[in-house]
Amino acid sequence: MVDFRFDIKPLFPQPIIKVTSNLLPHTFRGDRRQCLDATSKMSEIIDRLGQLSATSQGLNKPVTTAQRLRMSENQTIYLLADPEAGNNGCVIGLLKVGTKDLYLFDEKGQTRKMEQSPSILDFYVHETRQRAGLGKRLFETMLSEEQWTPPKCSVDRPSEKLLAFLGKHYGLVRTIPQANNFVLYEGFFNDAASQNGSRNGHADSPQRTKNGLHITNSPNTQLFGATYLGDEADHQKRFGRRNSNLQQQHQHLQQPSLLQQITQISPNGRYGAPRPTCSMAEIIHSGSGSSSKSGGGGSSESNRGSDIAQLTAQFQNLQAIGDAIEHYHLELERVPEPEPEPEPVTEEVITPASPPPKSYTPTPPMVRSPEVVESIIGENRKPPAFQLSKQHTGMKNRSSGVGMAVMPSDKMEFNQPEREDFGVVKINRPLGNEITSPVQDNTDAMSTVSSTAGLTDQGFNDLKFYHNKLW
Ligand SMILES: CC(=O)SCCNC(=O)CCNC(=O)[C@H](O)C(C)(C)COP(=O)(O)OP(=O)(O)OC[C@H]1O[C@@H](n2cnc3c(N)ncnc32)[C@H](O)[C@@H]1OP(=O)(O)O
Structure with missing residues (x-):
């Protein structure tokens, strides 16, 4: 039996009391100060019994606490006490019930939404007083107060003891399987459809x-x-x-x-919303799309002609991509091995606080001078041939996200000896490296450079000034 440091008699003018979210016995009468005192004591009783119930059921945290009851709108706790036991009396058992909106299966396996369905949520009688009829006494009081009948109650994860209890006292044996933790007994749905407005094919069900x-x-x-x-x-x-x-x-x-x-x-x-088109997918799939179109619709000669032209153009695109990849691989193979490591340059040397990038995507051909390619590849694959200064590496000027997404470039440097008109930039060539043949100039760029974009003392523009955030 559970006793407390305070006298429980004022709280239990009768052996079984009912407590709702105000945390006061339903019999309570008193002023504000007495109300606060009673609430505090009742919270202690509920927490203690809730914890004992959880321990008895092997749960790692209580189903019943005063805090939960206070927050609930449709739960009631019945407490059974023996006010005459000892000096202060003692509390023997607890039964928590409430109403729930549940989706349930009936005997035929049909889904029903049961609103405000009566539920047995927690039930405990102290170990020293079990199997003495006290549980039945508590349960009967609840049924009469709530005006429920046992078969109409769903039971939340009943223990073996409770199953035996319900079987013995109320003949509840045959259950209706559910997909949740509630147990229902046959008879639960008798006339339930009309009483509870349950229905099949409900919008949410x-x-x-x-x-x-x-x-x-x-x-x-x-x-x-x-x-x-x-x-x-x-x-x-x-x-x-x-x-x-x-x-x-x-x-x-x-x-x-x-x-x-x-x-x-x-x-x-949102799962059916159109997705952005992928240009590569378009190249790959548009051929089959157009052919199916022409096949299905009995197309004219001119349609066929345009299809062929489209296919040819796509083929040429793919060929160009293939050539570029092949060229790129050849360039990589041609990159010479780095020289044995000379003495590091001590002046203006950057010992980067942050480690070098773990992965590196080399620059495609025709964008960098071989020296730059060599130094950057060495930076990732082998120890660098020499320590690179900030101005050489462009570490701060690196645009790893945007640049790599567009083309595999670790560093992009801009050659802009004179200020040009807004929005136009010549790129990719350090100062002094003038174009010697038109073939070299295979890159173009437009940028959102502003007039405030600063040149470094080497004449390189910092890419961050050109970065379009929408990329
Ligand atoms: C939704 C939930 O709350 S699930 C959790 C239910 N609570 C628990 O399991 C906590 C531990 N058990 C208990 O607190 C109690 O056993 C209760 C609340 C289930 C029943 O309270 P009691 O006062 O023992 O019930 P009462 O004396 O009226 O009825 C006794 C019958 O309950 C069943 N029962 C009670 N204790 C046991 C037990 N240890 N083993 C098997 N059946 C038991 C039996 O059917 C028993 O009849 P029997 O003695 O002829 O076999």
Whole structure:
């Protein structure tokens, strides 16, 4: 029995009291100060009994606390005490009930939404007083106060003791399997459809197929296929340890043809929103698209001609890409091995506080001078041939995100000896490296450079001034 440092008699003018979110016995009468005192004491009683109940059921945290009761709108705790025991009396048991909106399966496996369904949420009688009829006394008081009948109560994860209790006192044995942790007994749905407004095919409720499968219509359904509720395996998995004795009914069959049918649900909402087109995908797929179009529609000669022209253009594009890749590989092979490491340059040397980049994507040909390529490749694959100054490496001027996304360049340097008009920049050539042949000048760029973009003392513009954030 559970006793407390205070006298419980004022709180228990009768052996069983009812407590709701105000944390006061339903019998309570008193002023504000007495009210605060009673609330504090009642909180202590509830927390203590809730903890004992959890321990008794092997739960790692209590289902019942004063704080939870205070926050709830539709829960009630019945407390059983023996006010005459000892000096201060003692509390013997607790029964927490409430109403819940639940999606449940009826005896036929049909889904029903039950609103304000009566539920047994927590039940405990102190170990020293169990099997003495006190549990039944508490339960009966609750039934009469709430005007509930036992078969109409759902039970939240009942323990074996509670299952035995309900079987013994109320003949509740045959259960209706559910996909959640609640146990229902046969008779739960008798006249429930008319009383509780339960219905099948509710907008929010799972739908039922002719074979008894239940399909949840959630965004995940669009992404990963339908979720099936109510089959035995799923029930076993969800229902867990306590209700192994309840696995008995409703073997729902899953036929492959039906699965195919129900998983072909067209996406809607944001999952059905158009996606941005991928230019490479367009190149690859537009050929088949156009051919199917022309094939399906009985196209004219001119259509066919334009299709061929399109295909030729795409082919040439692909060829050009292939050539560029091949050229790029050749250039990489041609990069000479770095010289043995000379004495490092001591002046103006940067010993980067941050480590060098872990991965490096080398520059394509025709963009850098071989020396720059060599030094940068050496930076990643082998120890550098010499220590690079900040001005050589452009460490601060590096645009790793944007530049690499567009072309595999570790460093982009801009040659702009004179100020040009707004928005126009000549790029990719250090000062002094003038174009010797038009072939070299294979790069163009437009930039959003402002007139305040600063030149370094070497004449390089810092790329950050050109970076378009929308990239
Ligand atoms: C939703 C939930 O709350 S689930 C959690 C339920 N609570 C617990 O499991 C906590 C530990 N158990 C208890 O507190 C109590 O056993 C209760 C609340 C379940 C029942 O209270 P009691 O005062 O023992 O009930 P009462 O004396 O009226 O009825 C006794 C019957 O309950 C069942 N019962 C009670 N204790 C046990 C037990 N240790 N083992 C098996 N059955 C038991 C039996 O059917 C028993 O009848 P029997 O003695 O003829 O076999």
